[in-house]
Amino acid sequence: MTSLILFNGEDIVLHFQKGISDFIIVTFESVNKEGEAESGFFGKKPANKNGYNIIGITSKKPNWYLSSEMETALSLCSNITRDYSIIICFGYSMGAYGSIKYSRSIGATSTLALAPQYSILSSDCPLNDFLSGFSAFAQPGMAITSADIGGRIYIAHDPCEYVDTVHANLIAAQAEHAVHLFPFFGAGHQIIDYVKGSENFQKMMLSLAGKTKTDIVNVVSLIRRRQGSYLSKLFGASCQKHPYLTAKALLSKTFTEIDSVDEIYTNRTMQSALTGALLRQGYLFEASALIISNYLYAREGRYDNAFSDRDIRPSIHWMLTYHDWYLGYSVKNKAFARCDPFCPQGDALPVVIEQSAQTAYLMIDLLGRPTYLAPRSGRIVLIGNRSEEAQFEVVRHHEGTIFLRSPLGVIGARPDGSVYADSPNMMDWEKMLIVSP
Structure with missing residues (x-):
């Protein structure tokens, strides 16, 4: 599908990609993508692959979409979205702020915001070092208010990420009836890294559009639990404290059937650290099974708990x-x-x-x-x-x-x-x- 630029201003660029869906998605690009504001937008590839109608709003500056040009962009946006009863806003970080800030103006029925900011004005809320670096673009009155919020807002954040959690709670306080917070443990601020991909995009958008029986919170939770990069990070954190439980999970038949687990099997740092932790704590059986499984994966591309199969044991020390x-x-x-x-x-x-x-x-x-x-x-x-x-x-x-x-x-x-x-x-x-x- 061809992507068109409907508006190209000093700050804001409005993209449109026609699809075949009976709903439309409006996305806001995240920060540090300013150099690509004219060439692409958030969600372009997965929307194209799935045949979804999508409007992509990008910015040439890390200005959190605080620009006089937004009025023009939103007007053009409404000319397209008025033909749809289901309008989904989606964004990450700066883009998540934009997706919530303009959700009412866009007429969104639902919004998925990954690690959004409430504001980047230091007098409004706490900022970390990264956000403080954009203080030149902060403006009084930029904080999200109840007047900005339209439709149902779903905010994913890592509860262990202090600043993100504070910002999520501040947004929720503006419209408790409309904002639903849900945790995304272990991701830090980079939640987007754990939900990317066309298949995951499809699952999330269909849920937000009401096309499936599974609500968006459960959809994202399932994606998180089955994502190889997330599981690799989780196992890496647990292998020293709980080596026995980590090994049992890693070697279980249920786990080996999970999609996209190659990242875990090829994480050699984590695998050798787990082996060492098992041996030091006396779990010789599990350490041996892990070594054999690593051997099988390297030799045959399969990762099984083959401890009982003595014929495949490499004679090594x-x-x-x-x-x-x-x-x-x-x-x-x-x-x-x-x-x-x-x-x-x-x-x-x-x-x-x-x-x-x-x-x-x-x-x-x-x-x-x-x-x-x-x-x-x-x-x-x-x-x-x-x-x-x-x-x-x-x-x-x-x-x-x-x-x-x-x-x-x-x-x-x-x-x-x-x-x-x-x-x-x-x-x-x-x-x-x-x-x-």
Whole structure:
């Protein structure tokens, strides 16, 4: 569908895209999109894909749509919307403010506002550092009032985001009968990142248009719970505090059937952190199942709790550092390095440990052959045979962790992914975990 520009002023641009729906959507673009005010608008692509009628209002300045040109834009807008009984306003952040501020003028039947502002005038409400940066565009009287509100207003906000929550409550206080607040936990201000996509857009718009039996609050809640990026963030926050529950959820059949979960399975930082937390707290069964599932996903693209299938267990014993990433060895640099055995990057190969009570051999698989690591001439080098030279001393800790020491010193890891092999100490951050299915 072709998008037309019906008005192009100094501040405001009015776009229109004709569709085949019996309702129309009016969107307001968010801040930091001023450079694209003429080339696009909020919701353009998903509306086009779903065949919806849509008007997109954009601004060439971060002015929260406080412009004398809005009168002209709204007049032109009404020439189109008067033919529709269902008018939906939709916006995020600055755009959410605009969608509520002009909801009555537009004749909106319903509005979905994601993390809106009540005002950006410091005397009206608290501002964070980001909003304070736009104070030059604030105007007295810009706060949303009951006279601005038309139709039913739905405001999504993260209750843990203090400023957004205050602004949402201030808006709700203007028209409690018309404004419905609902939480979007864990998203911060960037709620839009968790509901984007044509399919999600379709679900939300059809609900607001009354075309489905599910109300918009439940629709958005379901989208949130099934969004890979949201779940990845949620699991990342819970893996240290509740590793057992996180692993059980991650490995459940119900979870593996959720759409768009690749982002979680490929979040290697979260996966290795969860493995480390499970091992430290003694959940060996769950740690083993998680490792196997990661192995299956890397090998076959499926993520199952296959702990009972002994045939697919890789015969490996890797090393997990204090910072929850795997110990590797760079053949090119002849040094230890950060490594991900499930998703290799660069030339670092995973280090495998063969251990006895007090000694260990470290090796890598080089072209299908076990090649051992040995301290020599101040460096860790490759040697072809398992000799006394390749022995590392194992110093065990009561937590189940170990230190690895050679004549050069103790192996340790830094948060930035670098590894050293010459520490004279045995500090907490130099502890290693043996990872074995």
